[in-house]
Amino acid sequence: MEKEFIPYTLALRLKQLGFDEPCFAGFNPTPFDYDDLENLIYPTIHLEFDGEDIIYNDFQTEEPNIWTIDSDVILAPTWQSAFKWFREKYNLKTCIMFRTSMEDDKEYYDWLIKGQEVVYRHFNTPEEAEIACLTKLIEIVKSKTK
């Protein structure tokens, strides 16, 4: 399920921008192996015990008490929660578009950010387009807050 989360480098940049929303997972802030950062993702949500029985935690509340996390951890947002954060906090609305080329029927993906110049780069996968889009969002916010 690692693919549900944005990469470490982008998660770190989001943290620097102030992202602090409940997440399913985080990256270890003090990894043992710096060459293997992507694999150091770990869950931030735990099951609780009451004696011998498991109390199954649920996601009923918006601020679940199961979100136990220390301030050093680098939160690992899902793609949807990262894009939602930019949408709601900065009114930066995005979409990852699927298109086919009229010339050769080739399939490709591009990103759009409302209010930004459209630059078609024709990514081969939606994941590549998502990374590029998120990188652009971070750049926009960073430039605005300088």
Added chain:
Amino acid sequence: MKKEFLDYTEALALKELGFDEPCFGRYYYKESYPMLNPNSEETELVFEFDQYIKQTEITILAPIYQQAFRWFREKYELHSCIHSDYTWNISGGIWDLNEYKGSRYDWDYSNNYSTYEEAELSCLEKLIEIVEKN
């Protein structure tokens, strides 16, 4: 975090269409909120990302939205996206959908919805409807 997940109705529809992938949550009976989906029935404190309890008659996996949209894209070549209208001048959202039909893609789009989330839900319902029909 409840908003990350599909509602019970859509999660049930996906189960009936054959969705069966690791999920962070699951619905138990007809509860209106998803519960954490642990990696096993054993008393594990932390769940493993690539392991999960399989669905049963009374449990339904609760995908997050991105999982559901990816599943339709990868399994049925149904490519969708949610965005503002083409003039980008109004709030809310619309969906746009490319459905592979043999040798070409058919394109469809919705009317404007007042919020992004409403457009997202409508898109998901449309995807379910398409697969159910086929």
